[in-house]
Amino acid sequence: MERQDRQAVGTDPLNTDNAPIHTDALVIGAGPVGLFQVFQLGLLEISCQVVDSLPAPGGQCLALYPDKPVYDIPAVPVCTGRELVDRLLTQIRPMAPLFHLGQQVSTLERWADGRFDAVTTAGVRFVARTIVIAGGVGAFVPRHLKLDGIHRFIGRQVLHSGDAIPPAGGQHVVVLGEDDAALEAALTLCAESSARPASITLIHRRDAFKASPGVVDRMRAACDAGRMRFVAGQVIGFDAPGDTLTQLSVSGADGQTTTLPADLLLALLGLSPKLGPIADWGLQLERKQVVVDTEKFETNVPGIFAVGDVNTYPGKKKLIVCGFHEATMAAYAAAATVFPDRPVQVQYTTTSTRLHRVLGVSTAP
Numbered sequence: 001m002e003r004q005d006r007q008a009v010g011t012d013p014l015n016t017d018n019a020p021i022h023t024d025a026l027v028i029g030a031g032p033v034g035l036f037q038v039f040q041l042g043l044l045e046i047s048c049q050v051v052d053s054l055p056a057p058g059g060q061c062l063a064l065y066p067d068k069p070v071y072d073i074p075a076v077p078v079c080t081g082r083e084l085v086d087r088l089l090t091q092i093r094p095m096a097p098l099f100h101l102g103q104q105v106s107t108l109e110r111w112a113d114g115r116f117d118a119v120t121t122a123g124v125r126f127v128a129r130t131i132v133i134a135g136g137v138g139a140f141v142p143r144h145l146k147l148d149g150i151h152r153f154i155g156r157q158v159l160h161s162g163d164a165i166p167p168a169g170g171q172h173v174v175v176l177g178e179d180d181a182a183l184e185a186a187l188t189l190c191a192e193s194s195a196r197p198a199s200i201t202l203i204h205r206r207d208a209f210k211a212s213p214g215v216v217d218r219m220r221a222a223c224d225a226g227r228m229r230f231v232a233g234q235v236i237g238f239d240a241p242g243d244t245l246t247q248l249s250v251s252g253a254d255g256q257t258t259t260l261p262a263d264l265l266l267a268l269l270g271l272s273p274k275l276g277p278i279a280d281w282g283l284q285l286e287r288k289q290v291v292v293d294t295e296k297f298e299t300n301v302p303g304i305f306a307v308g309d310v311n312t313y314p315g316k317k318k319l320i321v322c323g324f325h326e327a328t329m330a331a332y333a334a335a336a337t338v339f340p341d342r343p344v345q346v347q348y349t350t351t352s353t354r355l356h357r358v359l360g361v362s363t364a365p
Helices: 032-043 059-063 081-091 180-190 213-224 276-280 320-338 353-359
Strands: 021-028 048-052 098-101 105-110 116-120 125-133 139-142 158-160 172-176 199-204 229-239 247-252 257-261 264-267 271-274 289-291 304-306
Touching: 021 032, 021 320, 032 048, 032 059, 032 081, 032 125, 032 320, 032 353, 048 125, 059 081, 105 276, 125 320, 172 180, 172 257, 180 199, 180 213, 213 229, 229 257, 304 320
Parallel strands: 021 048, 021 125, 048 098, 125 304, 158 264, 172 199, 172 264, 199 229
Antiparallel strands: 105 116, 116 125, 139 271, 229 247, 247 257
8 A cells, every 4th residue: 555645633624525545544533542542553654544523632531521630641640631632642743643523434344455444424435454443432422402302403503512603693592511511612602792692591400510610610700790691400391483493491490490592502411422333343342342352452353453441351441541551552463464574673762763753853864
């Protein structure tokens, strides 16, 4: 396979001509372990593309605990989930991977020559020599509001996590949720200067939140200032004359039912992991996890590896540091597939001039 020129770290515009992207490795999942997988593959000069269902790299760290402290990363006494992701992204910059975000690999086919043909839900197609599944506990998808009939407004008047918030000037906006994403969305709407919504209402079943204390304090200050309001309760119904959502019925914490005007509903109820299409790829599964060996972290399908929380083996520990080890071993095993005629040698970043060139810290021949 011809090697592609390395591209700058960034996201890929959708392929409009449907031309396949040829790569040595396709990494599925851009959480911490997936990002470190990119680094280890890059040290071995294995080009890679990265696909993730979320709109930004980071996986669980960014989606679930971006501002919570993490204490068990080697040589880093403490950092937040966001800081860990930022450091990993900085570390892989010399490898110049390209991210394909907001999409999942929906189909995967192994050709007779051992390469893989993969297509995403956005229609992007890859031809890869190896596949590394680093999907954590699965692809994160938004939790939907469970309300009969509300689905017909999704994408129009009902939006979920990862959706871009359209201009809401003059509209009545209702935000559902309790985490940082929900509260920050409401606060962002409050800060609109030129196209402010007619009203902003945050709804959660109780007056307690999973969001970080600083974000909760800002939300309460905005409520005190009259820029938004908070209602403790649950949405139990809606009105939609002419197939247009106009108001919501809310059962309050006091047992009373009230109605709220609603032109736009942001249902930011968090993310739920689902194994998704991976379950249909002929991989050996055990309790919805991918079975791997502990030498190569390879699955029962040659050329497909699985690292991080998505895999299982005797003694498995779901820790980021363990995923880093698995990514290292998978990279060396993948190298034997990508470069079958080249011995895979262990070299050290302290002394290897080749690795210094790969990392961009030396131009010596």
